Structures are given as structure tokens and as C-alpha cells.
Amino acid sequence: MHDYTFDSEYLTRLRARDSGTVAHFCDFFYLPVRNKIRHKSRSEDAADLVQDVFVAALKRIDAGEPEDPAKLPGYIFGICNRVILQHWSGKKSRKDVVDLDAVVLKDLRESADVMLSNELQARRVREILQRLPARYRDAINRIYFEEQGRAEIASDDGVSRANLRLILCRALKRFRAEWYSVS
Numbered sequence: 001m002h003d004y005t006f007d008s009e010y011l012t013r014l015r016a017r018d019s020g021t022v023a024h025f026c027d028f029f030y031l032p033v034r035n036k037i038r039h040k041s042r043s044e045d046a047a048d049l050v051q052d053v054f055v056a057a058l059k060r061i062d063a064g065e066p067e068d069p070a071k072l073p074g075y076i077f078g079i080c081n082r083v084i085l086q087h088w089s090g091k092k093s094r095k096d097v098v099d100l101d102a103v104v105l106k107d108l109r110e111s112a113d114v115m116l117s118n119e120l121q122a123r124r125v126r127e128i129l130q131r132l133p134a135r136y137r138d139a140i141n142r143i144y145f146e147e148q149g150r151a152e153i154a155s156d157d158g159v160s161r162a163n164l165r166l167i168l169c170r171a172l173k174r175f176r177a178e179w180y181s182v183s
Contacts, residue, residue, distance in 0.1 A: 057079050139167050
């Protein structure tokens with residue numbers, strides 16, 4: 001989980017259902033809450049329990065809790081524990097409806113998974129590119145990231161297009177070898 005400092009203004013915006021703050025709240029807590037629930041309950045119940053945690057958390061936040069905004073992550077995990085215990089004991093409370101668009105929450109959850117995966121992949125791509133020789137790294141960057149034409153790159157580097165193709169082929173071969181190697 002990334003470090004983030006929660007303050008009273010954040011809770012105020014969350015109570016007012018500021019869309020950016022609600023999106024951040026859902027993205028920030030979705031994966032940790034989901035992972036905690038998956039470890040302590042059946043997978044078919046996980047989606048419902050995650051939703052129950054968010055509903056209970058928003059209801060309690062609307063009621064003025066927690067007193068110390070900096071302790072919001074611990075507070076959310078406490079609610080998560082209570083929801084899991086209620087589920088285990090069979091005393092699952094009725095689901096309260098909170099004024100949030102369920103489609104937006106679903107999209108936010110999916111985007112959190114995708115964003116995390118994309119961030120990890122982008123970090124890995126940068127690390128692999130840094131380990132490649134400068135000539136290979138430059139060819140991959142200019143063709144795939146800067147989207148420059150191959151004729152332009154060959155002309156700038158003073159090589160033939162056939163030689164550029166060979167450089168790119170070797171660069172991609174090394175990149176793929178690094179990508180698929182067990183790290």
C-alpha cells in the first residue's frame with residue numbers, strides 16, 4: 001500500500017462524495033481489503049464482503065468517525081475485521097444502501113487492479129530497458145515509445161534500414177529474454 005497522509009479535509013471531501021476523493025478512497029483501499037478478505041473467507045463471498053466493508057466504512061465516516069484522520073487505514077481494516085466476523089458468525093447485517101453509483105465502484109475496482117498491474121509492468125519495462133546496451137535501448141525507445149519512423153532513425157544514426165532492422169531485432173530478442181527470465 002502506498003503511503004498517503006489522510007487529513008480532515010480528505011474526510012470532509014469524502015463525506016461530501018467528491019468524485020475524485022471517492023475514487024482515490026476506493027482505489028487506495030480496494031486491493032488491501034480484497035486481499036485480506038480473500039485470505040479469511042471463501043472466494044465466492046469476497047466481492048460481497050468487500051462491498052460490505054466499503055458501505056460500512058462510508059456510513060461510519062459519514063457519522064463523523066474516525067476522530068483522527070491519520071488513522072483511517074487502521075480504522076478501515078478494523079471495519080474489515082468486523083465484517084468478516086459478522087459473516088463467519090452468520091449475523092450478516094442487512095445491507096445498507098449508500099448513495100454511490102455501483103457501476104462507478106465496479107469500474108474503480110477494476111481500474112485499481114489494472115492500474116496496479118500496469119504500474120508494475122511499466123516499472124519492469126523501465127528496469128529491463130536500463131539494463132540493455134544504449135544502442136538497443138535507443139532503438140526501442142525511438143520506435144515504440146516516441147513512434148519515430150524507421151527511415152528517420154536510420155538516417156539520424158547513419159545506418160541503413162537493414163542495419164537498423166538488425167539492431168532492433170537483437171534489441172527485442174534481448175528484451176524478451178530479460179522479460180521472460182525468472183527473476
